[in-house]
Amino acid sequence: MKKILASVAATAVLVAGAASAQDYPNEAITLVIPYGPGGASDLAGRALAESAGKFLDEPITVVNKPGAGGMNGARFVSQADADGYTLLLARVGMALSPAVNPQVKTGWDEYTFVGSLEATPMILAVKSDSPYDNVEELMAAIKDDPGVMTYAASGATAIDGFTVQSLLSDAGLDPLNGATIVPYKGGGALATALLGGHVDFLAISAGSLMPHIESGDMKPLAVFSPERMDDLPKVPTVGELGYETAGQITGWSALYGPKGLPDSVQAKWDEVLDEVAEDETWLTLAERRGSISTVGEKDMSAYAKSQYELFRGLADEFGYLGN
Amino acid sequence: MLNELMTALHAVATIQNFLIIAAGIWGGVIIGAIPGMTGTMAVTLALPFTFYMDPVPSILLLVALYKGSTYGGSVSAILIKTPGTASAACTALDGYPLAQQGKAGKALNMALYSSVVGDFISNISLIFLAAPLALLALKVGPPEYFMLMVFALTTVAGVSGNSLLMGFVSACLGLLLATAGEDMYGSFRFAFTDDMQAGLSVAPVLIGLFALPELIKLIVFRNPPKARMMEIGDDRVSGREFRSVAKSLFRGSFIGVLLGAIPGIGPSAAAFFSYGSAQRASPRAANFGKGEIEGVAASESANNGACGATMIPLLALGVPGDVITGVMLGAFMIQGLTPGPLLFETNIHEVYMLFIGMLLSSVLLLFAGKFTMRIFTTIAKIPPTLLSPVVLLLCLFGIYAIGNSMFDVVVLLALGVVGFGMFLLDIPTAPFLIAFILGPMIEENLRRALATSRGDPTVLISSPITWIFAALILFVIALTARREIGKANQRKADAK
Amino acid sequence: MTSIALRGLGIALFFGIVLGVLIPGYVPKPAFIPGFALPPDFWPRVIAIAGLLFSLIAAGLGFAGQGTPVLPSEVADDDTPKRVLLFRFGALVAALIAFVLLTDVIGFLGAAMLLTGAAIMLTGERRLLAWGAGLALILPVGLYVFFTEALGTQFPPGLLFN
Numbered sequence: 001m002k003k004i005l006a007s008v009a010a011t012a013v014l015v016a017g018a019a020s021a022q023d024y025p026n027e028a029i030t031l032v033i034p035y036g037p038g039g040a041s042d043l044a045g046r047a048l049a050e051s052a053g054k055f056l057d058e059p060i061t062v063v064n065k066p067g068a069g070g071m072n073g074a075r076f077v078s079q080a081d082a083d084g085y086t087l088l089l090a091r092v093g094m095a096l097s098p099a100v101n102p103q104v105k106t107g108w109d110e111y112t113f114v115g116s117l118e119a120t121p122m123i124l125a126v127k128s129d130s131p132y133d134n135v136e137e138l139m140a141a142i143k144d145d146p147g148v149m150t151y152a153a154s155g156a157t158a159i160d161g162f163t164v165q166s167l168l169s170d171a172g173l174d175p176l177n178g179a180t181i182v183p184y185k186g187g188g189a190l191a192t193a194l195l196g197g198h199v200d201f202l203a204i205s206a207g208s209l210m211p212h213i214e215s216g217d218m219k220p221l222a223v224f225s226p227e228r229m230d231d232l233p234k235v236p237t238v239g240e241l242g243y244e245t246a247g248q249i250t251g252w253s254a255l256y257g258p259k260g261l262p263d264s265v266q267a268k269w270d271e272v273l274d275e276v277a278e279d280e281t282w283l284t285l286a287e288r289r290g291s292i293s294t295v296g297e298k299d300m301s302a303y304a305k306s307q308y309e310l311f312r313g314l315a316d317e318f319g320y321l322g323n
Numbered sequence: 324m325l326n327e328l329m330t331a332l333h334a335v336a337t338i339q340n341f342l343i344i345a346a347g348i349w350g351g352v353i354i355g356a357i358p359g360m361t362g363t364m365a366v367t368l369a370l371p372f373t374f375y376m377d378p379v380p381s382i383l384l385l386v387a388l389y390k391g392s393t394y395g396g397s398v399s400a401i402l403i404k405t406p407g408t409a410s411a412a413c414t415a416l417d418g419y420p421l422a423q424q425g426k427a428g429k430a431l432n433m434a435l436y437s438s439v440v441g442d443f444i445s446n447i448s449l450i451f452l453a454a455p456l457a458l459l460a461l462k463v464g465p466p467e468y469f470m471l472m473v474f475a476l477t478t479v480a481g482v483s484g485n486s487l488l489m490g491f492v493s494a495c496l497g498l499l500l501a502t503a504g505e506d507m508y509g510s511f512r513f514a515f516t517d518d519m520q521a522g523l524s525v526a527p528v529l530i531g532l533f534a535l536p537e538l539i540k541l542i543v544f545r546n547p548p549k550a551r552m553m554e555i556g557d558d559r560v561s562g563r564e565f566r567s568v569a570k571s572l573f574r575g576s577f578i579g580v581l582l583g584a585i586p587g588i589g590p591s592a593a594a595f596f597s598y599g600s601a602q603r604a605s606p607r608a609a610n611f612g613k614g615e616i617e618g619v620a621a622s623e624s625a626n627n628g629a630c631g632a633t634m635i636p637l638l639a640l641g642v643p644g645d646v647i648t649g650v651m652l653g654a655f656m657i658q659g660l661t662p663g664p665l666l667f668e669t670n671i672h673e674v675y676m677l678f679i680g681m682l683l684s685s686v687l688l689l690f691a692g693k694f695t696m697r698i699f700t701t702i703a704k705i706p707p708t709l710l711s712p713v714v715l716l717l718c719l720f721g722i723y724a725i726g727n728s729m730f731d732v733v734v735l736l737a738l739g740v741v742g743f744g745m746f747l748l749d750i751p752t753a754p755f756l757i758a759f760i761l762g763p764m765i766e767e768n769l770r771r772a773l774a775t776s777r778g779d780p781t782v783l784i785s786s787p788i789t790w791i792f793a794a795l796i797l798f799v800i801a802l803t804a805r806r807e808i809g810k811a812n813q814r815k816a817d818a819k
Numbered sequence: 820m821t822s823i824a825l826r827g828l829g830i831a832l833f834f835g836i837v838l839g840v841l842i843p844g845y846v847p848k849p850a851f852i853p854g855f856a857l858p859p860d861f862w863p864r865v866i867a868i869a870g871l872l873f874s875l876i877a878a879g880l881g882f883a884g885q886g887t888p889v890l891p892s893e894v895a896d897d898d899t900p901k902r903v904l905l906f907r908f909g910a911l912v913a914a915l916i917a918f919v920l921l922t923d924v925i926g927f928l929g930a931a932m933l934l935t936g937a938a939i940m941l942t943g944e945r946r947l948l949a950w951g952a953g954l955a956l957i958l959p960v961g962l963y964v965f966f967t968e969a970l971g972t973q974f975p976p977g978l979l980f981n
Contacts, residue, residue, distance in 0.1 A: 028971055030727075037367045038649025043656065046370065061971025063727050064367070067521025068505050075517060076727075086973075103511050103520075103847065147855075150775050155509035156851040176853050182465075182774050183507040183767075188643040188652070192586050195640060196461035198775070211641040211661045288656050320851040368970060488877045492830055495870030499837065499863060506859040510849040513841065513863075542941045543907045544899070709951055712938035713958060719918075719931055720962040724972040729922060736915045743908075748826050766862040778855045 024084055024265050025058040033089050034073030036066040039187055040120060040207040043289050044253045045089040048117065051282035055275045056268075069158065071097050071104050074256075078110040082258040084265035087114065090256040092159045095304050099311035100157040100320050108308040112261040113254065113300035115273045120251035120291040121225035122163050123210075124203040124238070125218045127194060135222050135241055138201060139171040142179050149179045152193040152202045156181055157320065160190070163203035163224050163249055166314060170243040175318045194218065205251050206290040225250050231290070248310055253291075254300050270296075331675030335683075340380050344684050347384045349691040351391020355398070356699055358405040358534060358714050359721020361526055362392030366650050378658035379673050383680040385651050390442055390630045390684060393590055394692055397434040397623050398699050402427055403714055405534035409525050410590035410626035412756050413598040413618065415533060416482060420614035427703060428558020428696075433616050434623045435692040436560065437572050441624035443685045444576040445583065445631030449638070450678045456584040456632070457639035463585050465771035466783050470792035471585075472764045475592050475757075477799040478599030482612060482753035487807055490754045493745065497758030498765075500528070507767050518730040527722050527735035528759055532752045534718060535739025538711040540746065560616070568620040571601035575621045579628020584635040586644035587764070590626035595757050597625030603802065612753075631681060638662050638674065827878025834870040842867065911941055926977030931959045 033045040042064060049060035065073030070093040077088035088094075088111065097104045124135065132138040142149050153161035156176075161183075165175035173179075182199050184190045187208030193199045195217055203224060210231065212218040220235045224246065228237055239247025255269070276282050277295035286293045315321050347369070354365040365388040373381030396407035401418030414434060421430040448456065463471070476494070483490020503513040504522020514520045540546075575597035582593040601621030602611045611618050633644045634651075641663030643649040655662050660670055667674055702710065722735045745752055769783075776782035784793055846860040914937040921930035932955050939951040966972040 030971065030973055036646055036649070037363070037370070038643060038646060038651070038653045042650075043653050046653075047657075050371070059971075062371075063971070065726055065728070068511065069509060072518075072521040100851070101509060101849070103514065103849075105517065147777060155507065156849075156853075157509040161509075176851065180774055180777065181508075181853065181856075182771050183509075184771070185507070185767075186643075186649070188649060189587060192461070192636070192640070192642040193464075195642065196464060198464040198771075207656075211663045211665070214661065215641070215663045215665045217664070285657060288659060315851075318851070320849070364970075486877075488873055488880070491873045492870060492877065495834070495866050495873060498866045499870065502863045502866070508849070508852045508856070508859065510847055510852075510859055512846045512859055515845065538938065538942075539908070539911060542911050542938070542943075543904050545907075545943045706944070706947065708942040708944035709939060709947060709954060711942065712935050712951075713954060715938055716931060716935045716958060716962070719934070720959075720966055723927065723974065724966045724970055727972060729919070729975065733919055736919070740912060740915070769862070770857045774853075774856050 024262075024268055025056055027085065028058050029056070029060045029084070030086050031060050031062050031089055032073045032077050032086065033062060033064045034066065034070035034091070034093070035064070036186070037064050040205050040251075040289060040291075041070075041089055041091050041253065043207075043285070044118060044120075044291070047282060047285040047289070048089065048255070048276070050285075051276050051279045052272050054279070054281075055272045068104075069093060069097055069101075069155065071106055075106045077256065078106050078258055080258045082112070082260040082262070084257060084261055084268075086258065088256040089117075090254045092251050092307065094256065095307040096159055096162065096311045097157065099308050100162075100315040102321060108304055109301075110259055111256040112259055112266070113304060114257050114261070114266065114269050115255050115296060116294050116298040116300045116303065117253040117255055118286055118291040119225065119294050120253065120289070121206045121223050121229050122160065122203055122249070122251055123206050123213070123220050123232075123235075124163070124167070124201065124222045124224070125194065125209055125213065125220050126201045127197060128217055128219050130200070130219060132201075132221070133219070135167070135238070135243075138221060139167075139173070142168070142173060143171070146174065146178050147180055149201070150182050150199040151179050152182050152184050152190045152199040153204070154185065154190070155183050157315075159249070159251060160202070160204040162311070162314065163246065164201075165318060166246040166249055167203070167238060167243055169314075169318065170246050210290045225292075229290075245310075245314065251291075252294070252303075254304070327671060328675055328679075331672055332679055334672070335379065335676040335679045340383065340680065341683070343376075343380045343384050344387045344680060345687050345691070347387025348391040348684055348687045349695070351388040351393075352395035352398070352688075352691050352695045353391075354388075355392030355395020355407040356695065357395075357717060357721065358399050358403065358407060359526070359530060359718040360407065361721075361725065362389055362396075362408055363646050363650075364721075364725060365389075365392050366647050370650055370654060373654050373657070378655070378660050379676045379680065381654055381658060382651060382677060383684070385647075385654055386631075386634065386677075386681060387684045387687075389647050390627065390688060391691065393626050393630050394435065394438040394442075394623070394688060395695070396626075397438070397619075398431065398695065401430045401434060401619070402699060402703055403534065403710065404537055405714055405718070406529060408590075408626075409529050409756075409760055410594045410629075411622070412529060412533065412591070412753065413478075413482070413594050413622035414626075416598070416612050416753055417615050417618035417622075420612070421616065421619070422703075424614050426558070426614070427700065429560055429616065430619050431696050431700070432558060432560045433564075433568070433619045435689065435696065436565070437575065437620040437623035438627040438692070439685060439689045440572055441576040441579050441626070441628035442631060442688060443682075444573075445580050445628045446678070446681045446685055448580045448584075449631050449634055449681070453635050453639045456580070456635050460585045460636055461640070462786075462788065464786075465768040465775065466785060467788040467792070468585075468587075469765060469768040469772055469783060470789045470796070471582075471588075472592070472761050472768065474792045474796050474799070475596045475599070476761050476765065477796060477803075478595045478602075479754040479757055480799070480803045481599050481602040481608075482751065482757065484612060484749075484751040486749065486751075487803070489748075489750045493750050493752065494754040494758035497755035498762040500755075501759045501762035502766070507770060518728075523734050524726065524731055525760060526725055527731045528738050529756060530718050530722065531735040531738025532742040532756055534714060535735070536742035536746050536752070538715055539739060539743040541707060541711050543743075564616060568617040571597075571605065571617050571621040572624045574600060574604075575624035576628040579625040579630075580632045582625075583629030583632025583644070586636045586640075586642050588629075589633065589645045590629040591760050592764070593629040594622045594626040595761070597621045603799070634681075638666060638677075639664065641666075821881065824878045824881030827874045827876075827881055830874035831871055831878060834867045834874060838864065838867040838871065907941065911938070914938065914941070922975045922977065924977055927974035928959055928963045929977065931962075932956060935959065
């Protein structure tokens with residue numbers, strides 16, 4: 001009797017599983033944004049929901065789950081049912097945090113890598129009345145008087161802290177004490193700190209800085225991106241300037257799901273992302289955020305792995321993993 | 324300029340825009356008034372709709388929701404001691420006692436008039452003083468910010484009820500609880516479980532601490548609030564009363580404007596600041612916390628005064644000061660507009676349209692408030708034995724929905740029990756909440772200031788703004804000490 | 820007056836535990852914080868010491884026979900036996916805990932219905948039970964529909980209905 005029941009149950013599960021996979025999606029999909037509303041990742045997630053929602057028959061609901069440097073929302077998704085109805089707007093933080101912070105328990109690979117979405121360049125900027133006109137002058141000034149110059153970042157182990165630290169390290173300076181980190185929360189607060197002259201420089205995501213660069217209040221010195229930005233054709237990338245590690249650092253977004261997503265879900269998303277890649281709404285909104293669409297371009301799991309290893313190496317080199 | 328204004332007026336004065344603003348204000352008031360639903364929720368809810376709207380109406384919709392919900396928070400704060408938003412916490416301190424005295428209508432009206440006045444002053448400041456206020460706001464660096472927030476924290480002394488010492492203890496508990504979660508440098512403090520890494524959110528702490536103990540009291544003591552609370556009764560604000568609170572009302576509005584203009588402060592801190600100042604200056608100081616209409620006016624004028632002013636750094640500098648203006652910045656960018664100094668050059672037409680729409684929204688707030696008040700006062704007719712469980716239910720759903728998080732719900736319930744414990748031990752809860760909200764701002768700015776100076780504490784008194792606030796802090800400490808000594812002498816004299 | 824002293828000592832004990840056990844155990848000082856910056860445990864320590872001082876002063880005042888009375892008037896005026904009060908409080912806390920545990924089993928909606936019903940019963944309402952039952956059954960469904968439809972909230976469905 002028990003056996004029969006078990007097999008009936010197993011068949012039922014199989015049938016239900018098959019049916020739900022074939023019809024995927026047959027209810028609203030939740031896209032978790034691991035940061036608060038209004039920021040660059042929030043806008044990226046909402047744009048994706050708008051655009052991909054058109055190609056799925058079901059709407060995508062955006063839920064903000066901020067906290068713990070993005071790992072709160074990331075952990076939530078990695079522990080969710082792998083049915084394709086809970087997805088994550090992953091950012092570089094999902095590869096960075098587990099690499100550098102021993103307290104973070106959700107590993108870089110505890111997801112299904114559905115696809116890459118966009119590259120979000122970071123910009124190294126100073127105030128427009130600052131005496132430094134290029135990266136070399138800035139580095140020279142830091143070298144003259146270590147620790148006196150200050151920069152704003154979301155935290156020592158955040159991506160916008162690593163931009164500066166890798167640059168310092170490439171320039172032969174102490175990444176932790178060469179310049180003083182002053183932590184602020186959120187792109188708006190970071191930009192304000194520089195505008196108000198409370199810090200000397202910063203290197204944060206382009207979206208938060210472009211308005212101030214366009215208005216002439218800030219001077220861009222370099223971009224953290226594989227290529228120059230269309231909007232700033234004259235500003236060199238840090239890679240071009242010969243800063244090797246710094247050249248590998250950039251921001252990105254990707255679509256992740258819980259580990260073990262069914263193949264049919266992945267197939268559906270491959271289809272949808274192909275359409276998103278060409279979608280007018282998606283491309284316009286990406287441009288306005290100051291990011292470059294990379295939908296479907298990268299092998300996401302390999303890229304995430306290389307990013308994790310890059311940051312792991314840096315954290316080790318900088319001595320962040322001690323004690 | 325006049326010509327541009329007229330064309331803007333023409334462009335903005337359409338039935339459609341009117342309906343959008345009215346819907347935003349009214350929707351905001353209702354969402355704000357429902358316990359467990361917050362203004363941030365209202366604004367994020369509306370964000371997807373703005374994708375399909377023209378730039379100006381979409382921003383106006385968001386602004387209207389923000390203002391409406393900030394006022395709406397006072398309705399539930401007064402009627403059921405459940406501040407719909409954190410900025411209405413001080414409103415509950417006097418509004419709820421007033422409601423228990425059968426003066427709910429009076430408190431609601433006072434809250435509405437104060438909100439509208441604060442809102443109006445805020446809009447006018449935005450229109451005429453945006454540039455200078457934005458420049459002033461940029462001057463506020465970590466040391467100034469730290470001093471300002473410490474001064475705001477002195478409000479604790481005024482909301483401590485009959486024991487200053489217990490007020491301090493309560494504030495320490497609030498400050499301590501606020502340190503749980505992510506540290507500003509990136510590590511995690513007091514992360515007993517994985518959920519704790521994200522720290523505790525304001526909404527569940529606020530509602531757990533204020534609203535739930537009322538339910539627990541009702542269940543344990545079965546001593547429902549007296550029947551006369553059911554009547555709205557004496558509901559008019561007389562001209563004499565209005566004049567007597569006018570000073571606090573206008574002071575509150577200006578405090579709201581000033582603090583709102585500084586990115587990152589927001590309506591809650593402004594309301595605490597204003598409440599504390601009003602109490603220190605008022606001849607009826609002793610009546611604060613026991614149902615003083617001036618307290619309602621001070622708190623509500625400041626939180627709505629801050630609403631319009633948070634648009635100042637957003638529009639003039641392009642930097643959002645809080646979550647809600649952050650969402651608005653997103654909406655601007657989606658619409659292809661870039662807030663900041665350039666906006667006034669390239670899109671002055673849209674800016675004027677926005678200003679006119681905001682002025683209109685002040686007026687609509689008055690009507691929407693009056694109308695909603697009628698609806699909500701009927702809830703006072705529901706017997707508390709049914710109402711309190713319903714409030715609990717609303718809070719459960721609302722708090723869960725904010726972050727799809729069961730942890731938030733657990734925090735809500737746990738803080739309810741903590742709040743009840745504090746009631747039994749006669750430890751006031753208001754200082755706890757104020758400290759919980761201000762604590763992170765104090766700590767972070769202290770550590771920022773000391774990082775910039777590389778550990779030199781004199782940075783904290785290095786500019787005129789910091790001198791002013793340091794002096795004010797000393798003044799308040801002296802004043803409080805004198806009052807306490809006076810009270811102690813009085814007790815001794817009574818004992819003899 | 821001893822109750823005031825006890826209250827002070829109790830709170831002091833709490834801050835003592837925070838200072839002596841929780842801060843050393845649960846506030847790590849990671850290697851990525853530059854040496855001169857204030858460490859993460861600085862501020863919690865300051866608060867805990869301040870709280871300890873305030874509560875000790877309060878306890879001292881209690882021993883000295885000073886300070887304000889501890890029991891609020893609602894409690895002092897209440898002549899219901901302590902046993903009954905404790906029972907009611909215990910029942911409520913049990914209901915809250917049951918709610919949290921039940922969301923995993925019967926889902927958020929069902930658990931919320933039960934909790935609302937339980938809370939209405941616990942308030943001692945017996946005349947308007949029909950109303951209460953109606954509220955406890957219908958209102959949660961309304962809220963559930965509103966939040967799932969308007970905000971896309973996904974409430975825990977529970978094991979039984981998954």
